[in-house]
Amino acid sequence: MEYVFNKAISQMLPSKTVDLMNKGMEMRAKGIDVVSLSVGEPDFNTPMAASYAGITAICNNKTHYTESRGILPLRRRLAKKLKEDNGIDCNEMNILVTPSAKFALYIAIRTMVNPGDEVMLLDPSWVSYAQMVVAAAAVPVSVPLSFENNYTITREALESVVSEKSRLLILCTPNNPTGKMLTMEEAKILADFANEHNIMIISDEIYEKLVYDGNRHLSIASLPEVADRVITINGFSKCAAMTGWRIGYLVANEVVLKQIYMFYNHTMTCIPAFSQEAALAVLDCEKELQIMRDSFCARRNYLVNELRKLPGVTCHMPQGTFYCWVKMERNNMNSDQLADYLLEKAKVICVPGTAFGAGSEKCLRMSYAVPQAHLEEAIARFKKVL
Numbered sequence: 001m002e003y004v005f006n007k008a009i010s011q012m013l014p015s016k017t018v019d020l021m022n023k024g025m026e027m028r029a030k031g032i033d034v035v036s037l038s039v040g041e042p043d044f045n046t047p048m049a050a051s052y053a054g055i056t057a058i059c060n061n062k063t064h065y066t067e068s069r070g071i072l073p074l075r076r077r078l079a080k081k082l083k084e085d086n087g088i089d090c091n092e093m094n095i096l097v098t099p100s101a102k103f104a105l106y107i108a109i110r111t112m113v114n115p116g117d118e119v120m121l122l123d124p125s126w127v128s129y130a131q132m133v134v135a136a137a138a139v140p141v142s143v144p145l146s147f148e149n150n151y152t153i154t155r156e157a158l159e160s161v162v163s164e165k166s167r168l169l170i171l172c173t174p175n176n177p178t179g180k181m182l183t184m185e186e187a188k189i190l191a192d193f194a195n196e197h198n199i200m201i202i203s204d205e206i207y208e209k210l211v212y213d214g215n216r217h218l219s220i221a222s223l224p225e226v227a228d229r230v231i232t233i234n235g236f237s238k239c240a241a242m243t244g245w246r247i248g249y250l251v252a253n254e255v256v257l258k259q260i261y262m263f264y265n266h267t268m269t270c271i272p273a274f275s276q277e278a279a280l281a282v283l284d285c286e287k288e289l290q291i292m293r294d295s296f297c298a299r300r301n302y303l304v305n306e307l308r309k310l311p312g313v314t315c316h317m318p319q320g321t322f323y324c325w326v327k328m329e330r331n332n333m334n335s336d337q338l339a340d341y342l343l344e345k346a347k348v349i350c351v352p353g354t355a356f357g358a359g360s361e362k363c364l365r366m367s368y369a370v371p372q373a374h375l376e377e378a379i380a381r382f383k384k385v386l
Ligand SMILES: Cc1ncc(COP(=O)(O)O)c(C=O)c1O
Pocket: 040, 100, 101, 102, 103, 126, 172, 176, 204, 206, 235, 236, 237, 243, 247, 248
């Protein structure tokens, strides 16, 4: 039988990060001792108070549909957090609680673009943005940024690819994969650019609490001149070790939110009450989250310092996230060849840079959301094969 599939969905490419995760699991199942630096989730447990709130919700029969936008106490608490931590002027009607940040991104993109529209992605950027754009029958367009310049966003880079069809720009800060954080100067450049070209901005801030060295996270929606153009996406997976609870949220002005909500309403209805209660509780677990951050910071320092000692390796100090973005010069290999070489010779899994955009031919992403012993083992193996 010949199936007829949706054309846009047929053009999507598989995720290299998921492929690598599966490859690592297969190798382990065969008894091969692999070290995986491809993981995108904290190796910490969800704070106990959050788990307890989730269990209590189930025991109290909070096992039915909830308010579709998300339970009111959670949306009110998030509005408070967004005002205090992010400087975003909002209330509970500007917030939609979603089953993960990923789904929030998907519905935001689907709501904002039409087939053939162009969506600007800062290169390199997280693997799923481009594919979600493709699924919406829109066209991902890379904004070329450079490793040498530590991926600083410039007006020239933005102007070099903008066109009449540009509708949306997706920003991620702190950035996966580079670990770079948005500066005020860059935010102003983006704001002026978006206003002049009538472009909406999706700002993915899922790593906002994983920042080090006293760096302060900046939400572009806190700039009043551009606030109405920004859809802020966030979630609990990375900063609160809650990947399995599948909960995120989206913030936008009421007109934009109403439209996204309509789509959401027909595709999801709501998310489980226990995940929402757990998320509400974790917003007051700052002490546990600080312990996790301190550990990531120590591992980051170790990994970067050791990587910098290896031949042909250059690496900026990541300001946030739990990833190191590494440039490796070795026999003119490209990033796929480098990742294959390290897997074959050292049995270490790294994500090739080209998974995040065409401009990262010599780069690899390495996660430090793994135990210190794994990092030490990976470094020892790199020393042998490089
Ligand atoms: C930049 C970025 N945004 C969104 C997500 C998805 O997060 P969630 O677990 O909430 O779907 C990820 C996960 O890898 C990510 O790295």
